[in-house]
Amino acid sequence: MPDEDLAQGLVLQGRITAFVRAFGLHQPDQTPCGTPIPTSEAHALGELDRDGPLTQSTLAQRLRLEKSTVSRLVGQLIGRGWVRRAEHDGDARLVWLEVTPEGRRAAGQLAAARAARFEELLHNIPANQRPVVIDALTTLVEAAAGSEQQAGQSSTPRAGTA
Amino acid sequence: MPDEDLAQGLVLQGRITAFVRAFGLHQPDQTPCGTPIPTSEAHALGELDRDGPLTQSTLAQRLRLEKSTVSRLVGQLIGRGWVRRAEHDGDARLVWLEVTPEGRRAAGQLAAARAARFEELLHNIPANQRPVVIDALTTLVEAAAGSEQQAGQSSTPRAGTA
DNA sequence: CCGGCATGGTTCGACCATACAACTAATTAG
DNA sequence: CTAATTAGTTGTATGGTCGAACCATGCCGG
Numbered sequence: 001m002p003d004e005d006l007a008q009g010l011v012l013q014g015r016i017t018a019f020v021r022a023f024g025l026h027q028p029d030q031t032p033c034g035t036p037i038p039t040s041e042a043h044a045l046g047e048l049d050r051d052g053p054l055t056q057s058t059l060a061q062r063l064r065l066e067k068s069t070v071s072r073l074v075g076q077l078i079g080r081g082w083v084r085r086a087e088h089d090g091d092a093r094l095v096w097l098e099v100t101p102e103g104r105r106a107a108g109q110l111a112a113a114r115a116a117r118f119e120e121l122l123h124n125i126p127a128n129q130r131p132v133v134i135d136a137l138t139t140l141v142e143a144a145a146g147s148e149q150q151a152g153q154s155s156t157p158r159a160g161t162a
Numbered sequence: 163m164p165d166e167d168l169a170q171g172l173v174l175q176g177r178i179t180a181f182v183r184a185f186g187l188h189q190p191d192q193t194p195c196g197t198p199i200p201t202s203e204a205h206a207l208g209e210l211d212r213d214g215p216l217t218q219s220t221l222a223q224r225l226r227l228e229k230s231t232v233s234r235l236v237g238q239l240i241g242r243g244w245v246r247r248a249e250h251d252g253d254a255r256l257v258w259l260e261v262t263p264e265g266r267r268a269a270g271q272l273a274a275a276r277a278a279r280f281e282e283l284l285h286n287i288p289a290n291q292r293p294v295v296i297d298a299l300t301t302l303v304e305a306a307a308g309s310e311q312q313a314g315q316s317s318t319p320r321a322g323t324a
Numbered sequence: 325c326c327g328g329c330a331t332g333g334t335t336c337g338a339c340c341a342t343a344c345a346a347c348t349a350a351t352t353a354g
Numbered sequence: 355c356t357a358a359t360t361a362g363t364t365g366t367a368t369g370g371t372c373g374a375a376c377c378a379t380g381c382c383g384g
Contacts, residue, residue: 005281005284005285006277006281008284008292008296009277009280009281009283009284010277010280011296012280012283012284012295012296012299013276013277013280015296015299015300015303016185016280016299018303019299019302019303019306022303022306022307023178023306038368038369038370039369039370040369040370040371055332056332056333057331057332057333064183065370065371065372066371066372066373067332067333067334068333068334068335068336068371068372068373068374069370069371069372070333071332071333071334071335072334072335072370072371073370075334091331091332091379091380092378092379092380093331093332093333093378093379093380094331094332094333094379095332095333114175115168115171115172115175118171118172118174118175118178119167119168119171121171121174121302121305121306122167122170122171122174122305123167124304124305124306124308125301125302125305126301129298129301130170130174132294132297132298132301133174133298133301133302134170134173134174134177135294135298136291136294136295136297136298136299137174137177137178137181137298137302138177139287139288139291139294139295140177140181140283140287140295140299141177141180141181141184142286143283143284143286143287144181144184144185144283144286145184146286200339200340200341201340201341202340202341202342203340217361218361218362219360219361219362227341227342227343228342228343228344229361229362229363230342230343230344230345230362230363230364230365231341231342231343232362233361233362233363233364234341234342234363234364235341237363253350253351253360253361254349254350254351255349255350255351255360255361255362256350256360256361256362257361257362
């Protein structure tokens with residue numbers, strides 16, 4: 001019944017919209033840590049810190065950004081002294097992105113702030129509902145990945161930064 | 163046990179982040195309708211279309227944007243022929259923003275496109291899970307609303323996906 | 325071994341999103 | 355009537371993103 005689907009779709013829309021609003025996603029910066037750092041840099045740093053050295057194109061895939069965007073982003077991270085470019089043995093085209101000790105420290109602070117935020121959210125969910133909510137989100141992620149055109153790989157990418 | 167909470171919080175974080183990425187809430191343009199229109203314009207038009215004529219500052223409040231931003235935004239909408247500025251009886255400082263018939267048509271298309279997007283997402287959720295997911299989102303919205311005070315104040319912008 | 329094509333990155337130009345500050349014009353308060 | 359307030363505009367700055375043009379480098383097939 002298309003009509004029912006439509007109605008349910010609208011409810012879904014309303015819920016997701018409401019969540020985005022209430023949780024303040026979409027905030028241009030937000031990053032609640034000592035030094036206000038741009039969101040995109042936080043994402044990139046988090047990814048690099050979590051999953052060892054990556055090449056730029058790998059990072060671009062992870063973040064779903066264009067390589068040009070990532071190039072610039074990495075430049076900014078390097079400017080902060082958080083990331084370093086190193087040569088990749090065997091293929092001179094590739095660039096290894098390594099997080100510096102400074103960067104590791106910054107990433108730790110960011111991760112802690114982020115974790116605190118989500119833990120607060122978690123605490124506002126009744127304990128017995130928490131597994132249900134998490135399961136539902138997993139389903140939702142899969143659905144979103146599936147509806148994302150044909151190229152869709154990646155069922156449930158592990159993530160880090162928000 | 164705080165350790166368990168932390169772990170669960172991290173899972174929650176991962177899921178939400180993954181969803182934001184997978185559903186493309188980060189991509190600023192998106193808007194999958196006939197003519198690709200900027201998200202912010204879509205939001206503004208939707209607001210005006212829904213809640214009759216408004217003044218610019220009212221619109222700014224609704225969208226939680228600066229008046230300067232809204233001024234430019236309205237300029238763009240006028241450029242598309244979707245909105246018209248009219249005088250406000252009694253106070254020459256105010257500007258009434260009225261949606262033109264063209265604009266009303268465009269708003270309808272946008273709403274339809276948005277609905278289609280969410281309906282597609284819905285279809286990628288197994289039918290028997292749909293109510294569960296919707297319930298979980300409701301819980302999540304409540305939790306987010308509850309944790310909203312204290313977290314980054316200042317502005318909670320409108321939702322994504324135009 | 326060399327020319328052609330693929331691949332990873334950089335730079336450039338173009339938009340969009342948004343904020344804050346400075347300014348004008350109209351209103352309201354003292 | 356002057357001073358403060360309010361609505362809007364314009365200028366400047368930062369950030370996020372893309373696509374196209376371009377430069378290396380690496381890989382193949384003759």
